[in-house]
Amino acid sequence: MGYLHHYGSAKCVVNTAYFMRQALRSLSTHRIDGSFTGVTERLLHGHHAFRKRAGTEGDYLKRLALEGQKPTALFIGCSDSRVIPEWLTGSSPGELFVVRNIANHVPHADNADSSVGAAIDYAVGVLQVADIVVCGHSGCGGIRAALNGVEALPPKHDSLREWVGNIVPAIRSAVDGGHEGEALMDRSVEENVLTSLDNLTTYGAVAERIADASIGLHAWVYDLGTLALRVYDADTGHWADARTLIAPSSRLSP
Numbered sequence: 707m708g709y710l711h712h713y714g715s716a717k718c719v720v721n722t723a724y725f726m727r728q729a730l731r732s733l734s735t736h737r738i739d740g741s742f743t744g745v746t747e748r749l750l751h752g753h754h755a756f757r758k759r760a761g762t763e764g765d766y767l768k769r770l771a772l773e774g775q776k777p778t779a780l781f782i783g784c785s786d787s788r789v790i791p792e793w794l795t796g797s798s799p800g801e802l803f804v805v806r807n808i809a810n811h812v813p814h815a816d817n818a819d820s821s822v823g824a825a826i827d828y829a830v831g832v833l834q835v836a837d838i839v840v841c842g843h844s845g846c847g848g849i850r851a852a853l854n855g856v857e858a859l860p861p862k863h864d865s866l867r868e869w870v871g872n873i874v875p876a877i878r879s880a881v882d883g884g885h886e887g888e889a890l891m892d893r894s895v896e897e898n899v900l901t902s903l904d905n906l907t908t909y910g911a912v913a914e915r916i917a918d919a920s921i922g923l924h925a926w927v928y929d930l931g932t933l934a935l936r937v938y939d940a941d942t943g944h945w946a947d948a949r950t951l952i953a954p955s956s957r958l959s960p
């Protein structure tokens with residue numbers, strides 16, 4: 707990184723791009739001759755299949771491209787590959803503005819991660835989403851890491867250590883509650899979601915929308931094994947099965 711200190715900013719950009727290209731060439735010459743790793747090839751086949759499927763929705767997707775997005779909700783979920791917001795909510799492209807990070811955490815605005823903060827500002831202040839959902843999930847590795855403590859993480863993973871360090875205070879009340887084992891995990895997942903909702907209210911764009919009662923905030927927890935969704939009821943302080951909150955006529959069989 708020494709070259710960063712020797713060049714002006716314009717040259718620095720040029721040289722950064724040069725070194726990136728050199729690194730890509732040295733690491734992946736097999737990609738330049740048109741062949742791919744198995745994983746990459748599978749992804750490209752997947753994209754081909756997606757295009758064929760999505761072609762049947764051509765008018766809808768073209769309209770989205772031409773008219774721009776008008777998502778109805780900001781969905782803040784975990785980066786975990788098993789938690790796919792559009793799948794578990796039956797949503798289509800254009801419906802959810804999504805932020806995913808480790809353990810679906812929203813830091814307090816005073817300690818904001820600018821990527822998370824920018825997405826909140828844009829979704830709430832510009833796109834004017836009607837609702838924000840923070841969705842945790844069972845068996846969350848980020849929450850487990852916070853329970854194990856930052857010192858248990860690899861020493862050179864500075865970003866991971868910093869991020870997990872943000873989550874530790876968010877689950878303190880669950881830890882202090884005397885729970886153990888999976889009960890402690892479950893309570894910690896819930897507590898992190900509720901703390902994240904509290905933290906959302908510290909962002910100016912969210913506070914404005916709360917003040918004029920034009921936005922709803924929702925805490926969810928998704929169970930990977932049973933596919934069940936628990937929704938927090940702020941009036942009772944309890945978590946309810948999502949199926950009990952929808953009209954009986956539209957409920958699916960368990």
Ligand SMILES: [Zn+2]
Nearest residue numbers: 784786846847
């Ligand atoms: Zn997770």
